[in-house]
Amino acid sequence: MKGQRKKEKTGGNSMDFFEHGGRNGGTNISYDFSANINPLGMPDAAARVLQREWKRAESYPEETSRTLCEAIARQWQAKEAQLVCTNGASELIYAAVRALKPAAGLILAPAFSEYERALLAADCPVRCFPLRRENGFQAEEGLLTFLEQQPSGSLLFLCNPNNPVGNCMDPKLSERVLRLTTRKKIWLAADETFLPFCRDYENISMKRFYRDYGNLLIINAFTKLYAMPGLRLGYGICADREVIRQIRRQLPAWNVSVPAQLAGLAALREEDYRERTIGYLDKARACLIEGLKKRDKLIYRIYPPCANFIFFEGVPGLDRLLAGKGFAIRSCENYRRLGPGDYRIAVRTGEENEALLQALDELEKEL
8 A cells, every 4th residue: 555664673783784785686787776876977087097007006005095195184174194094984984983992882773784783893882863754864852862861982973964864964953963972072973975965065064073073083985976986995084183093003004905096086186076966966866856756656755865865665675676677776674763665766877867767667557
């Protein structure tokens, strides 16, 4: 029955983790909407440097990616010693947990599952603040009450925008969270991996606060915006240099490859790339959402997104039905607080988006 839902998962410490991106190893997928990568692809400058400088992969990379850290630091008006480059954002998440040794790990649910995996791998107790479906999974002031009850030395992971839901926390609330965690001596890891896709980035990002809060670690990556997940390149920034030193101690030598460092440097030089991406996304996302709304036999509710992906409720099993037509979408039933019928799709090229809508039309006719 349309709109009817099965009981949601409330989560626990035993979780089934899907292959990253939602792909389950199928070989007949022609269109991948499961991974939230920039549909414009890798910047031309990054692709060219990889083609031109491939011979440099025969040499060891800079051990701590110093040149790349310096380039990122210039963009942030920070010091190189306040930055660490990692083999994707995931390596940073695990290293930060090991370095900070939190008394408890604090997560919102639903959210990116790697936070919980990293905490459990370090035998750290996990405490969860549930986001309510009836409120659009938007963080509320109840989060402040939850944080007041947590011990000093805890580590809060804050995913902004939320993955998989795609909404952003109210900037006023996020600032209150930052001030409260500082007072409570709670570490705050702000994962802003998808935030560069948001037009209002400057007003939402914790970037405007990091110089004044030593308990704040901002997590970012080249993976999504610059479409280079296969190269594995993330970074973290913290005003407290000792935090960065402790994180670096948890990393292996030469953790970021030569190709990743070169591509990262080249991508940073394409200063208009983000603006071009946002200009495309604003139109493509609106068009895709409008198309999804018209397929209401299969799709029941669309949550307003601010990033490069769309979260929606639909008929259970839609991922399998679409896989039969060559499309991979992300079933979100393995996330805390979510269940069968919850999905996430990336915004892709116009041609790919239209192909997805046509596949949905075919499925509606087959029902």
